Amino acid sequence: MHHFHYVGPNLHCESVDLAEIARLYGTPTYVYSAETMADNYRRLAEGLSGLDLQICYAMKANSNIALLRHFSNLGAGFDLVGGGEIKRVLAAGANVKSSVFAGIGKTEAEIQLALENGIFSFHVESEPELARINHVAGKLGVKAPIAIRVNPDVDAHTHAKITTGKSDNKFGIPLKHAAAAYEAASKYPNLTIKGVQMHIGSQLTSVAPFIEAVRKITPFVGELKALYGITYFSIGGGMGIVYKDALASGAKVWWDAQPADQRPLTPETYAAALVPLLQPLGLKIVLEHGRFMVGNSGVLLAKVEHLKRGAGKNFLIVDAAMNDLVRPAMYESYHEIVPLHRDSGRRALVADVVGPICESGDCFAKDRQLQEVGEGEYIAFMSAGAYGYTMASRYNTRAMAAEVLVKGGTFELINARETFEQQIAGEKIPAFLK
Ligand SMILES: Cc1ncc(COP(=O)(O)O)c(C=O)c1O
Structure with a gap:
């Protein structure tokens, strides 16, 4: 669903004629609809309202500080990568404390900045990274909250460059090595094990790979809860959007206007498939969608x-x-x-x-x-x-x-x-x- 539509012959964003913006500010110019973002956020939050939910908008999709403030006002935290994105969250007057820090090459300075600003959790991608976070936390005299990104080796059936959950991708720790990584983490004095994370790819148009990945990881999540008392499971982002025929029908709510059997992945299908799998875990569920929130x-x-x-x-x-x-x-x-x-x-x-x-x-x-x-x-x-x-x-x-x-x-x-x-x-x- 989005709010771009023709009023008579002229394309509008919400109630604004886009030609007026083009004339005023020149081109090329990006134009965003605040209402579409709010609808997307609410639709996801309402769809999964049966869960203890934390939405961390993946700000790499669009990190303009106005958009960050908008999502923060709606209740979102952020999935951020790197010191620059932490500084953007701060510049937006938004909250680092409900944000998660992803990425495979966090520097000591970035880890320090995240800890000083009370990051909710680090999503750790390798064993050397555990040692580095422990070292920085020790220097600051604090305990660093962490979750390990587990690579479930599931094919997301998306473009090769945005597939991230296969064993030959650079991300996460393979499921079969993850128990050892958690054990190593538990021995570091300056780390607190808080959760577990996965993210299998971007622009997924079917719910099946999400189901496969969640089902594959769930038994391990249960073990982590019993062993370390983890409190959350982040299932990453990746929900795809429609790129083709976005305005072809001229319908304002074109997504919902698609015939049911041709409808792409929607928050409702996503929620209907995943809530029953996630609810029994009794954990906070973190979502890290980016493209879905802002793409359309x-x-x-x-x-x-x-x-x-x-x-x-x-x-x-x-x-x-x-x-x-x-x-x-x-x-x-x-x-x-x-x-x-x-x-x-x-x-x-x-x-x-x-x-x-x-x-x-x-x-x-x-x-x-x-x-x-x-x-x-x-x-x-x-x-x-x-x-x-x-x-x-x-x-x-x-x-x-x-x-x-x-x-x-x-x-x-x-x-x-x-x-x-x-x-x-x-x-x-x-x-x-x-
Ligand atoms: C760890 C992680 N979480 C979330 C996302 C957001 O993905 P999407 O924009 O497809 O929702 C990405 C994207 O690359 C990612 O790497």
């Missing part, structure tokens, strides 16, 4: 530069590029592309939609059927709220895009477009070249 809550606005008619191929050249939204180039991902002004009188156009960067990978869509759009007109890349801005770069000295948050009929710039001066502020010409 955001679009990337771009302007058409040229329509280049090639030999047997058309290229729609827009002012957004792979540096702004890398998912198509990196994962061959599909994003629906729609005009901000829909006109049924226009001819259809089949074109590759490309950016201005100097490589052929800078392509958002191949042979896409679109309404013909001319120079200066605007388009939107749908479902761009997750892993869009956070994975952007400055390739070709392109500025980081602007970001805008909409709520009802109002909107505000939540991140100004980067200036050239900001981009080169840390660079200098060394004396030996002068």
